[in-house]
Amino acid sequence: MNAHNRTLLTVICEAALEHKLVADLKTLGAPGWTLSDARGSGSRGVRSAGWDTDGNIRLEVICSREIAERIAEHLQARYYEHFAMVCYLAEVEVLRPEKF
Amino acid sequence: MGIDPVVLFFVFGLFAGLVKSELKLPPALYETLSIILLLAIGLHGGVELAEQASAALLGQSLLVLALGVLLPILAFILLRGLRFDRVNAAAVAAHYGSVSAGTFAVVVAYLAAREIFFESYMPLFVAILEIPAILVGILLAKGVSRDTDWKELGREIFLGKSIMLLLGGLLIGAIAGKEAIKPLEPLYTSMFKPVLAFFLLEMGLIASGQLGSLKRYGIKLAAFALIMPLIGALVGAMLARFMGLSVGGTAMLATLAASASYIAVPAAMRLAVPEANPSLSLTASLGITFPFNILIGIPLYLALAERLIAWGF
Numbered sequence: 001m002n003a004h005n006r007t008l009l010t011v012i013c014e015a016a017l018e019h020k021l022v023a024d025l026k027t028l029g030a031p032g033w034t035l036s037d038a039r040g041s042g043s044r045g046v047r048s049a050g051w052d053t054d055g056n057i058r059l060e061v062i063c064s065r066e067i068a069e070r071i072a073e074h075l076q077a078r079y080y081e082h083f084a085m086v087c088y089l090a091e092v093e094v095l096r097p098e099k100f
Numbered sequence: 101m102g103i104d105p106v107v108l109f110f111v112f113g114l115f116a117g118l119v120k121s122e123l124k125l126p127p128a129l130y131e132t133l134s135i136i137l138l139l140a141i142g143l144h145g146g147v148e149l150a151e152q153a154s155a156a157l158l159g160q161s162l163l164v165l166a167l168g169v170l171l172p173i174l175a176f177i178l179l180r181g182l183r184f185d186r187v188n189a190a191a192v193a194a195h196y197g198s199v200s201a202g203t204f205a206v207v208v209a210y211l212a213a214r215e216i217f218f219e220s221y222m223p224l225f226v227a228i229l230e231i232p233a234i235l236v237g238i239l240l241a242k243g244v245s246r247d248t249d250w251k252e253l254g255r256e257i258f259l260g261k262s263i264m265l266l267l268g269g270l271l272i273g274a275i276a277g278k279e280a281i282k283p284l285e286p287l288y289t290s291m292f293k294p295v296l297a298f299f300l301l302e303m304g305l306i307a308s309g310q311l312g313s314l315k316r317y318g319i320k321l322a323a324f325a326l327i328m329p330l331i332g333a334l335v336g337a338m339l340a341r342f343m344g345l346s347v348g349g350t351a352m353l354a355t356l357a358a359s360a361s362y363i364a365v366p367a368a369m370r371l372a373v374p375e376a377n378p379s380l381s382l383t384a385s386l387g388i389t390f391p392f393n394i395l396i397g398i399p400l401y402l403a404l405a406e407r408l409i410a411w412g413f
Contacts, residue, residue, distance in 0.1 A: 016370040017371075020252070020371070082375050083374060
């Protein structure tokens, strides 16, 4: 199998941020992303997704290390202080490098 | 006249939530029910509006807009008096300047059950009252600051779910007219109450979850969440008398002014004033004010309307 290394950036945050984050990803050059609903609990209490204001989203981007770091730094500067948000990077292997 | 069963559904939901029952309604159901309720209210208003629209309506709409500016300012003053910091006071005030469509649905059912007439254009006032409070809240929180994304906010405010549904329903009703809308009538006649009952069951469950966080914020927030609706109702009722609305219309405007938003404003405030603590506002508006209005407020505001008219206001 011919695998290539890329970086997976995962962001879990308040659902209210969805529009803003998607706009950010476009400007920062993410090649694509996957969004899903999430629920859980953390330092800002339980977020049960019982309804609109209480929901989380999980955003996943597979891209180059450089773009992933750029996005992560932007998120930290812009949202960490006031919003429920975690983001982490992981190395993954993909089969079609030109897609990411 | 016993207690209205829809209110009992709400109490049941509160109880089930407070005893930590396994009962949960799927989130999509809540969405569906609120969409049906808002469309039904809009449609009904639109049909009647086509029958009795008048030039006086424009002036009245402007007065209601002014009410939407005044209420959050009153709430802000009260909150600052209770020693809340500026940002949180402004965010909570925005919730109280806006309205709760759920509370409006209950007052519609309450008056209909008693066969009390109310002006048909009330749903229009709900939509109008949604808007100014959010803007006033933002201005109170940070003045005219450059980092507010007004475009994004404008979309959030004017194209929000509840305003869209209400205005859409109003327009469809007004364009179609009474005859054509007949097949859809069950939406706001026989179907309205069953939908409202399930909606209130879910609201009870949600409100019980908010009550849990009340312990953290204590007596000051609870006091505000009980005093503010009374002030709002009084201001709303006086304005309705000034506009010459009927008993039903007066009770409704009082209820609208007493109610606090828990959907449109939280979403907008989260983006515009992120440094405000969102659970402070939700605990007050959902945990205390909404149940208070449903259980005690609405009958009280109807009595207030009747009393004001009896006194010749």
